[in-house]
Amino acid sequence: xxxxxxxxxxxxxxxxxxxxxxxxxxxxxxxxxxxxxxxxxxxxxxxxxxxxxxxxxxxxxxxxxxxxxxxxxxxxxxxxxxxxxxxxxxxxxxxxxxxxxxxxxxxxxxxxxxxxxxxxxxxxxxxxxxxxxxxxxxxxxxxxxxxxxxxxxxxxxxxxxxxxxxxxxxxxxxxxxxxxxxxxxxxxxxxxxxxxxxxxxxxxxxxxxxxxxxxxxxxxxxxxxxxxxxxxxxxxxxxxxxxxxxxxxxxxxxxxxxxxxxxxxxxxxxxxxxxxxxxxxxxxxxxxxxxxxxxxxxxxxxxxxxxxxxxxxxxxxxxxxxxxxxxxxxxxxxxxxxxxxxxxxxxxxxxxxxxxxxxxxxxxxxxxxxxxxxxxxxxxxxxxxxxxxxxxxxxxxxxxxxxxxxxxxxxxxxxxxxxxxxxxxxxxx
Amino acid sequence: xxxxxxxxxxxxxxxxxxxxxxxxxxxxxxxxxxxxxxxxxxxxxxxxxxxxxxxxxxxxxxxxxxxxxxxxxxxxxxxxxxxxxxxxxxxxxxxxxxxxxxxxxxxxxxxxxxxxxxxxxxxxxxxxxxxxxxxxxxxxxxxxxxxxxxxxxxxxxxxxxxxxxxxxxxxxxxxxxxxxxxxxxxxxxxxxxxxxxxxxxxxxxxxxxxxxxxxxxxxxxxxxxxxxxxxxxxxxxxxxxxxxxxx
Ligand code: SF4
Ligand code: SF4
Numbered sequence: 276x277x278x279x280x281x282x283x284x285x286x287x288x289x290x291x292x293x294x295x296x297x298x299x300x301x302x303x304x305x306x307x308x309x310x311x312x313x314x315x316x317x318x319x320x321x322x323x324x325x326x327x328x329x330x331x332x333x334x335x336x337x338x339x340x341x342x343x344x345x346x347x348x349x350x351x352x353x354x355x356x357x358x359x360x361x362x363x364x365x366x367x368x369x370x371x372x373x374x375x376x377x378x379x380x381x382x383x384x385x386x387x388x389x390x391x392x393x394x395x396x397x398x399x400x401x402x403x404x405x406x407x408x409x410x411x412x413x414x415x416x417x418x419x420x421x422x423x424x425x426x427x428x429x430x431x432x433x434x435x436x437x438x439x440x441x442x443x444x445x446x447x448x449x450x451x452x453x454x455x456x457x458x459x460x461x462x463x464x465x466x467x468x469x470x471x472x473x474x475x476x477x478x479x480x481x482x483x484x485x486x487x488x489x490x491x492x493x494x495x496x497x498x499x500x501x502x503x504x505x506x507x508x509x510x511x512x513x514x515x516x517x518x519x520x521x522x523x524x525x526x527x528x529x530x531x532x533x534x535x536x537x538x539x540x541x542x543x544x545x546x547x548x549x550x551x552x553x554x555x556x557x558x559x560x561x562x563x564x565x566x567x568x569x570x571x572x573x574x575x576x577x578x579x580x581x582x583x584x585x586x587x588x589x590x591x592x593x594x595x596x597x598x599x600x601x602x603x604x605x606x607x608x609x610x611x612x613x614x615x616x617x618x619x620x621x622x623x624x625x626x627x628x629x630x631x632x633x634x635x636x637x638x639x640x641x642x643x644x645x646x647x648x649x650x651x652x653x654x655x656x657x658x659x660x661x662x663x664x665x666x667x668x669x670x671x672x673x674x675x676x677x678x679x680x681x682x683x684x685x686x687x688x689x690x691x692x693x694x695x696x697x698x699x700x701x702x703x704x
Numbered sequence: 705x706x707x708x709x710x711x712x713x714x715x716x717x718x719x720x721x722x723x724x725x726x727x728x729x730x731x732x733x734x735x736x737x738x739x740x741x742x743x744x745x746x747x748x749x750x751x752x753x754x755x756x757x758x759x760x761x762x763x764x765x766x767x768x769x770x771x772x773x774x775x776x777x778x779x780x781x782x783x784x785x786x787x788x789x790x791x792x793x794x795x796x797x798x799x800x801x802x803x804x805x806x807x808x809x810x811x812x813x814x815x816x817x818x819x820x821x822x823x824x825x826x827x828x829x830x831x832x833x834x835x836x837x838x839x840x841x842x843x844x845x846x847x848x849x850x851x852x853x854x855x856x857x858x859x860x861x862x863x864x865x866x867x868x869x870x871x872x873x874x875x876x877x878x879x880x881x882x883x884x885x886x887x888x889x890x891x892x893x894x895x896x897x898x899x900x901x902x903x904x905x906x907x908x909x910x911x912x913x914x915x916x917x918x919x920x921x922x923x924x925x926x927x928x929x930x931x932x933x934x935x936x937x938x939x940x941x942x943x944x945x946x947x948x949x950x951x
Contacts, residue, residue: 697776
């Protein structure tokens, strides 16, 4: 195993007004976990080196880039949800960074203020800001929040005290008038970004931004397709990691690096080479987002000898399955096309949301999986309830199915391990 | 000779097969170093294969076992050994409880496990028996002797224990308290079984299946026939041994 370290930049962290001492412990732990979970894998694609580097520089290099961008007057927006119209930020020469919300370490900070029985992702993210232990949170101009679930919606009001939080209203249904509302919100958001950057967004800039983000989403689509090969050319853990990095890396560079990796995977698939033997069981995960550094389910499943071949999740296909129609230079039409794309996101916050059930079954087929694990964060009511419909659909289709509800604590790891192994025995038949 | 070992949270169980014949079953407490205890149990035996199951299965695999299966699979195989028609299996052990549904061929189609909590497990009964001053063996028959349960509201082991103390101090007969505690466990188990596919019978395995009050209350509340194997606590070990035979 090579020497791996998440690099430290204490001076810069001071400059960002962070709790440096505490943060440094978290940094060391992240490095340890990463070594154990990722670098211990045999047969890893060589082009994963770039993504390893991204983790090694997660608290340094990328943060520096953001600080530099800010100095140049470019807006830097912290995000939590795939409903952020990234194209608008990029059109203004700005940057979106997905904020981390996948660690148990920041939850005690959040629980000093927030109720304990809400989604761990919301608590974890809030805790990163409250404890001043995330450089990204420190660097952003403002945080983009949205009215999706209640936990987030109400947390924004409290978070706004610590960092400016701009909230967009996301409709809860998909009727024509909901689309109209969303379009209005998109326009308001554009005005907001223009106010922050002090420049008007031109239709040429928006067209360019649409192209850039389509390119990033296409690269991720390509990676997903490659995972359908048997044997799978890449582990689920590595693919998940890339999907997580997608939220904070520079989009053009990221797309190029994902495509380079895909070239390597293409060659692997052509030779019939894989990360595990052909006989390894193939599992798809569906459900709530898995924010950095939440690798819990993937680690458990792959430690039991199976391979994860798809994530039907916001950190996964929900982020990149849909593209925006390109070609128009008419701002009204561009914003309408953008709205249409975002209205296709099948988050469980919508009702009804049967598109998601169809999508899960489609991805199951496309990825040549042999079973589905539904993963829902604890206290996420919308996904936990929608789980019923996914379960029924799997029963109807005869798809082996396991539902897991879990938070970030290690308490349930033993039990989850047994349940996952039993599920794999079931898939094996 | 094939051996199955079930390294449970409270006890180690071992089943020895010679061909089709179940030669013997042994059980000891898990102790502090279960896998060493298990190696002790195996002394003098010359098995072809040892398959481990239960909490300690991976540790056993590292040390001496040739393979592992989960408790889910082990109890399914074990239940079918005693009752070849078994479709729904309830296993209640020291620290967890589970319900398993099989198809006609005996393959697992669905299963459920309790939350990370002692409620609805053998451990709950053990602590409650002790708080009333009885042994586990006395506790079940004692509950059966009452037909009137005292009010117990909490399923949490800690809170239930303090409720027991307060009932005792109010002069409520011990048998009534015992019945209420058994019912508390049974209502948890009934909830788990009800979430699964319906079935007219239930095979009940694990050490708690030896408790006559749990069996009778389960039967009454679920309205299904409950079958208990002759060696309920060994179902997992038997299942593991049967799996060893197929390798
Ligand atoms: S699950 Fe819904 S609310 Fe959460 S990130 Fe995804 S789209 Fe946003
Ligand atoms: S996982 Fe669920 S509860 Fe958590 S932020 Fe997303 S929608 Fe809200």
